[in-house]
Amino acid sequence: MSLIEHRTVIVVGxxxxxxxxxxVLGGWQPFFRPATTFSRRYGPLADALQQVEGSLLGIDFNDLVARGIAPVDLFRALHHPRKLFEDLDQIAMGFRREQGVDTLLLTRExxxxxxxNAPRNLLTLxxxxWMEFAFYPLAQHADEMGLEIDVNTLIKKTDLIDYYHRIPERFAVEDRVRTWQDVYEIAPHERGFKVCTRDVKTGDESTYTCKxxxxxxxxxxxxxxxxxxxxxQPFVTPFYDRPEDFPGERVMVVGGGRSGDWAATELHDAGKQVVYSMRQASGIHWQLINDSLYLPYYQRIADILREASPRMEALYNTRIKKIDPDGGVAVETPDGVRTVEVDHIVTEIxxxxxxxxLQGFGPLSLFDKRDAYRFQVHQLQTHAHNYESIDIPNLYAGGYLAQxxxxxxxxxxxxTYAIAGDIMQKEGVLNTYAI
Ligand SMILES: Cc1cc2nc3c(=O)[nH]c(=O)nc-3n(C[C@H](O)[C@H](O)[C@H](O)COP(=O)(O)OP(=O)(O)OC[C@H]3O[C@@H](n4cnc5c(N)ncnc54)[C@H](O)[C@@H]3O)c2cc1C
Structure with a gap:
């Protein structure tokens, strides 16, 4: 029988x-650092924080929320006092490695x-x-690695993923990170939670518990x-990386959102014959295009569609009905069912x-969140001060899984900071104080 490994905190994903x-749970704690823009914009808050000697993770987040300040907003203002990055000194937090809590991160890639898995040539939106962590500004990473990156513009996916990949080693937390671990069950346990994983590469299974x-x-x-x-069928894939992965002429892209638009545009410009199949009406697609013309690839797809390029056929109000092994795709269009012959199908749906x-916990309260950019997610209902589930004590929702x-x-x-602070305060690593 395999041993069960116990950790204070397990992060899944x-x-x-x-x-x-x-x-941050590994001990990289934030401390207030006076900074001009932050002080100019948030004077009273800056004055209060100036009095604080300890880690910002010790803030009484309940009290903060009672005063109308959400923790995410406080830390965003400290990190990004304005939307433009000018220099490292504008970040009103410095980080030092202090005491942490025993933490393990499990993730399946x-x-x-x-x-x-984002396409190789994709630019961020x-x-x-805006995609960096406060403890490691992208400008600092670029400087340390000798890279030419304009951090105020959209950056290449490859630069962003290199930045994320560097974090564990740069902050000496590699021993707290286990990659290629697919978590397939999280259940109640007398010590808190039981977490079962399967190694994506070897199939080996492990069991953990955590508080x-x-x-x-x-x-x-x-x-x-x-x-x-x-x-x-082997010619159908949900993962689009680059055109070279699709030998042959004819590619069907199924989608209609940003990922589909990127794939259809890049495949078209690589000389492929693209059939772009969408369930939505043309007007809804054009609304996304028109709202997104600040992105270069949206200017391009607008041109391709307006010019009615012979290598791009956009099929609106269309559903895929069946895919035959020989590449025949039956699609239901407003004009009836027709068959399209393709070499590949990319599904970006x-x-x-x-x-x-999460098994064996009782019902979860969810919250339907949508935004103007078509992102949509069922979030967990959480407490406003610490992003802990209202249904399951000590279960925290990471990032925008929180309400x-x-x-x-x-x-x-x-x-990040409200969750880490709440856990550290509960564990007695930090004293709680009001600001
Ligand atoms: C094409 C595209 C472009 C985007 N561009 C932007 C942008 O420019 N700016 C922006 O702010 N946002 C953008 N987004 C939104 C995007 O969701 C965020 O950038 C970010 O990746 C979200 O981070 P996350 O950690 O919440 O989720 P993810 O990045 O999805 O990370 C979650 C991780 O958890 C792992 N995981 C899931 N289930 C399990 C399991 N059972 N066991 C183990 N591991 C598991 C996943 O494999 C994944 O590695 C974009 C999204 C897409 C799809």
């Missing part, structure tokens, strides 16, 4: 939400979350520095399926937050 917790669990599996831990006959790992957190990375980072 190593994306932009879970990864910083490995460092490399750290960096869904960015591992937000300026690079606190941070659930940071992301908003698309489970990818949507077409649910049609033939979906399992999104995914959803997966709470099915009402905005669906961009910059909006979610503050959850």
């Amino acid at each position: 190593g994306g932009p939400a879970g990864l910083p917790l490995a460092a 490399e750290v960096g979350g869904l960015w591992n 937000s300026p690079g520095q 606190y669990l941070v659930y940071a599996t992301g908003q698309r831990a489970k990818l949507r399926q077409l649910d049609v006959e033939g979906e399992d 999104g995914g959803w937050a997966d709470y099915s790992l 009402d957190i905005g669906l961009v990375v910059m909006a979610m980072h503050g959850t």
